[in-house]
Amino acid sequence: MSAALNNTSESLPQGFIPVMLTPFLETGEVDYEGLRELTEFYIEVGSAGLFANCLSSEMYELSEQERLDVTRTVVEQAAGRIPVVATGTFGGPIAEQAVFVKRIYSTGVQAVIAISGLIAGEEESDEVFLKNAKELIALTDNIPLGFYECPVPYKRLINSDVLGELVKTGRVVYHKDTCLDIEEVKRRIQVGEGYKFGLYDAYMVNAVASLQAGAAGLSCIQGNIYPELVVWICKHYNDTDRQDDVNRVQQFFVDCMDIVHAAYPTIAKYSLEKRGFPILTYTRRDVGELTDALKEGMDNLLVQIDKLQDELGINSIFKKYMVK
Template identity: 30%
Template sequence: MAFTIASGIWPVMITPYHDDKTIDFQAIARLCDWYVEKGCAGVFAVCQSSEMLYLTPQEKLDIAKATVDAVGRRIQIVVSGHTADDKPSQFRELENMMRIPGIGAYVLVSNRLDQDHEGEVAFEANAREIFERYPEIDFGIYECPSPWKRLVSTEFLRKAGKEGRMVFLKDTCCDYELIRERLNAVEGTALKIFNANAQSWYDSVLHGAQGYCGVMANFHPEIYKWVYDHRNSDPERAQMAAHFLTMAGMIEMRIYPCNCKYHQKLEDVPMSVYARSADMAKLDKNARGEVEALIAMEKYVRKQLGI
């Protein structure tokens, strides 16, 4: 207490499967090596990109354990898997997950803290119940879009940051002005904000956000890292590369995570394109061609940046 979150690029880990639809743990190990090789600061496992809503409780734990085993101490790990509806089940999810050594923080899903849309009082009461029940655990919050997006109030972040109960926010508000307000509210605390939105992340890091934690770090994290590392020393090229990242980010609207798995299959980590949360049949020749075009553009951008 408190776990110090490393600044930089945090991919949201995908779950590879075999063709028989079981989890491909060998591919998970190779994927973790890839994250490390690309210079990622950490990995957010058992999240929406991991298809946590489609995993059994045991599969969630198995994936978290496999990630810890693969990464070792090379980069940091935070996890979620916070999908249950009732409180006893939520507590059990949390307790089982945090028995795995090597996990830095447990990331609560914001909509699980206000399931009945009761408002800020209920949200804060539910969060504080968890904080007080587990004083030894460091927490994050993920504004997960599924089953519905519940944004966290700036005032809650201000209090949680000052009290030292949160160290990580995966921000999905997609609003650079609101992120600036949030950054001001948590300034000087251990709470670090990571923008998940490719279109607004660069503005947020220029105003103090600690990095990027989103889908596109599964495609080209090393370009995000270059932009983050050179935002002050080489602002002109960093801005142009950020423009590329903004446009490239639109591909997440196209049959993700199947298209990401196709990208990995072509470039980095062999894996099936199957996903439980998306229809791989929709990854037609046009969608595959878009991924292939992205790969060509990534190579061009890397050459311009010297990476």
């Protein structure tokens, strides 16, 4: 798919944009057929868009060609039904990063995401980061971009002042926020007002607060374990008739923070497999052992999820996999 087919005329839609997993075969190769089925799963559950080739996708453990192939597979499977974004920066001089941004864009994604920790070194100032980010913008034609405050290689936060300068270029359409500070989130949302820009919060402790402050949506790892609940909260966070339910779901997000982060993304693949989705737990990243205790904890969480969804009237997508 050529860059000419990319739809760049609109902002990214509001709602849940999952950070996609990468399924692998027992041999360790990428399971492209499984990736197509996983893409369908995310679409069917109600995702507003897809974030391919991200940390949850084990992007650092993929070869350069696999990054392109994984992204292209997702774009082709989505077939324009919802937009796809993907990471396009993996270190080195900014000019080299710009070259790969263009290669990722050529797969047909709507926007290419830059990792904040790869734009400037950990000890370098915000001024250096801003200079380098603007250089990347200048070297990538009119490609819509986004930023991701990824924890690897280190978590570099883009404060609202810096983000505001980047948004003013008119090129930044997506920001995956990991600052964990709702007041800073509000400031970041404010600097993006009037632009085709959306902040998607990854921190589920602040899910409802961020959405009520004007966040475009959520882009969180929990969507790989209980996606229906993430979609539900994006739809109902401001529903005055269901605030008791909204508060209950928000508290659930808080209560299960520890288990969903343990041995991730292996534990997410385990949860999907346990609920009937055809995926192996094989993970290239070294994220620690999925112990029996973690499995038991996730098993208990899945029971809670099913109970909560039944009480909310959510018809779980996993029911169709359990009957296969």
